[in-house]
Amino acid sequence: MPIRFRTAAVAVAAMAMAAISLTACTSAMDSQNTSSGGANAANAKDGNDPSTLAIVHLPGEEQTSLSTGEKLIQKVLEKKLGMKVDYVRATSYAATIEAQRAGKAQVAGYGPFSYTVAKDTGVGVNVIGVMAPTKGASAFYRSVASVKAGSDITSLKQARGKKVCFVDPLSTSGYLYPTAALLKVGFDAKKDIRPVFAGTHPASALALHSGQCDISFSTQDTPAQLIESGQLKKGEIRQIWTSEPIPNSPVTVSSKLSPALQNKIKNVYLKDLNVDALKADGDCDPADKTGFCDLGGWGYVPVKDSDYNGIRAVCKATKADACTNLG
Numbered sequence: 001m002p003i004r005f006r007t008a009a010v011a012v013a014a015m016a017m018a019a020i021s022l023t024a025c026t027s028a029m030d031s032q033n034t035s036s037g038g039a040n041a042a043n044a045k046d047g048n049d050p051s052t053l054a055i056v057h058l059p060g061e062e063q064t065s066l067s068t069g070e071k072l073i074q075k076v077l078e079k080k081l082g083m084k085v086d087y088v089r090a091t092s093y094a095a096t097i098e099a100q101r102a103g104k105a106q107v108a109g110y111g112p113f114s115y116t117v118a119k120d121t122g123v124g125v126n127v128i129g130v131m132a133p134t135k136g137a138s139a140f141y142r143s144v145a146s147v148k149a150g151s152d153i154t155s156l157k158q159a160r161g162k163k164v165c166f167v168d169p170l171s172t173s174g175y176l177y178p179t180a181a182l183l184k185v186g187f188d189a190k191k192d193i194r195p196v197f198a199g200t201h202p203a204s205a206l207a208l209h210s211g212q213c214d215i216s217f218s219t220q221d222t223p224a225q226l227i228e229s230g231q232l233k234k235g236e237i238r239q240i241w242t243s244e245p246i247p248n249s250p251v252t253v254s255s256k257l258s259p260a261l262q263n264k265i266k267n268v269y270l271k272d273l274n275v276d277a278l279k280a281d282g283d284c285d286p287a288d289k290t291g292f293c294d295l296g297g298w299g300y301v302p303v304k305d306s307d308y309n310g311i312r313a314v315c316k317a318t319k320a321d322a323c324t325n326l327g
Helices: 008-016 027-046 068-081 093-101 112-120 172-184 201-209 222-229 259-272 275-280 305-318
Strands: 052-057 084-090 107-109 125-132 143-148 163-166 194-197 215-219 237-242 250-254 299-302
Touching: 052 068, 052 093, 068 084, 068 259, 084 093, 093 107, 093 112, 112 125, 112 172, 112 250, 112 305, 125 259, 125 305, 143 172, 143 201, 143 222, 163 172, 163 201, 172 201, 172 215, 172 305, 201 215, 201 222, 201 237, 215 222, 250 259, 259 275, 259 299, 275 299
Parallel strands: 052 084, 052 107, 163 194, 163 215
Antiparallel strands: 107 250, 125 250, 125 299, 143 215, 143 237
16 A cells, blocks of 8 residues: 655645644643643743753654653653653644743753754753764764665766655755755755655655655665564665764753753763663663663763754755744
């Protein structure tokens, strides 16, 4: 069955209409967030630290409650900071930005692209770090362009008139860097190709495999993950372009908090939220079979705001509407 796609016009329109309201993760959290969210905003305005730390939670489509990893982060933060920690649910990165702008949340995770939008449009956020997949791993990743193994396309210079699968207009590696690469070889992604938005990185690669597009963009790890899951076979698609290194998705803290509390939060993420520290502190579930204490990776490593200047340069080159407007 063909994957259902959104055309560029429909996708942008959908985002423009996207709700930016926040909803609680559970009914129990609803009353907590209603009271603490307003108090947090007021306290931030008064220059005082809130009594409850609110973290933005951007769940997956099927997710109806906090993940084990999110609960672990909540537990460690509460223990190390000595304060209550709640999650507030966001419907989009646009909602995440507005939550931090309004002082309803003090900690939030962003995509690399949406982080620069938040930072550069006046949202007071400071970057903490990114999740490293393994100990000592790089804090960066890459975007790739792929074609089917039998395709006669060998470079992006042959993209004119082709059906090209992107991920989402707000995706760093699935749209922003790819459109910059196409521009570099002389193509306008809105005029010279036939853009299709697949919605996710796996969907983009699978659409290529099924013949629904001629070129697909995704993260460099996507094809290998699909091979591992059995959805692709080795050698069925090949890469024709690789981007420069892109910084991973960062966790941020609100600059409205006192410098002392910001530093405490940063220290917890960078010193206590990693596999080694969790095991040493007895916070790693003995039944964990992932090897990562259900954290989703080895742990957080530091990054700097300047690490995201490459994204800013790509925005300047492409003049993408989404670089200043998340809908």
